[in-house]
Amino acid sequence: MILSASQLRALRQRNDEELRKGNYAKFGYPANTIQDLLHTIEALKGEKKKWKKVAQERGDLLNRMSELSDEYNRSK
Numbered sequence: 001m002i003l004s005a006s007q008l009r010a011l012r013q014r015n016d017e018e019l020r021k022g023n024y025a026k027f028g029y030p031a032n033t034i035q036d037l038l039h040t041i042e043a044l045k046g047e048k049k050k051w052k053k054v055a056q057e058r059g060d061l062l063n064r065m066s067e068l069s070d071e072y073n074r075s076k
Helices: 005-024 031-075
Strands: none
Touching: 005 031
């Protein structure tokens, strides 16, 4: 299941409320587990941005190499 940004925001808000309740939180609510999962999601978003940038740079480099190869072949 993929959550939208608003669903993640709502989950984060509800979880923060449960964490603030401390000992008075609902019994069995896995607040710390959900908090860990939300941190993991944020870390994955950062990794996704990093790899997207790497892929764009790779594509630019491959295009440039192709252009240089074409220029070299035309000059022969």
